[in-house]
Amino acid sequence: MKISSNSQCPCGTLIKYKKCCKPFHDGSNPKTAEQLMRSRFSAFSLNKSDYIIETTHPDNQDYTLNLQSWEKDIRNFSDYTDFIKLEIYETIEGKEESFVNFRATLKQGKLDASFNENSRFLKVKGKWLYVDGIFTD
Numbered sequence: 001m002k003i004s005s006n007s008q009c010p011c012g013t014l015i016k017y018k019k020c021c022k023p024f025h026d027g028s029n030p031k032t033a034e035q036l037m038r039s040r041f042s043a044f045s046l047n048k049s050d051y052i053i054e055t056t057h058p059d060n061q062d063y064t065l066n067l068q069s070w071e072k073d074i075r076n077f078s079d080y081t082d083f084i085k086l087e088i089y090e091t092i093e094g095k096e097e098s099f100v101n102f103r104a105t106l107k108q109g110k111l112d113a114s115f116n117e118n119s120r121f122l123k124v125k126g127k128w129l130y131v132d133g134i135f136t137d
């Protein structure tokens, strides 16, 4: 999916993309884990696999040095999925470790691929990275 800078951000803040997640996609550093979480959701929606890879912690199970195949997996997932909505339920912001509890409403064709997750983020060299998540209901 492609959108214009003036469109509403895919992460659901009701703010224009250019004032919400675009600065992060363009290289500025999210200050909170929630900002990182939102910008990753919109990156998936906009098929920005580079951003997903850059913001994934090496401990994540998807992390691989085979960037080509990883990138392909992300692109396939993004192409195949409609990112309908992101709702943040709770955020626990720590200095080095943060948690974001959210619901992602996704569709894959006619299939409902929505899920609830409690994601864990770690700050490495001043940057928040996504480590892993536990599915919740």
Ligand SMILES: [Zn+2]
Pocket (backbone or CB within 6 Å): 009, 010, 011, 012, 013, 017, 020, 021, 022, 038, 039, 042
């Ligand atoms: Zn956003």
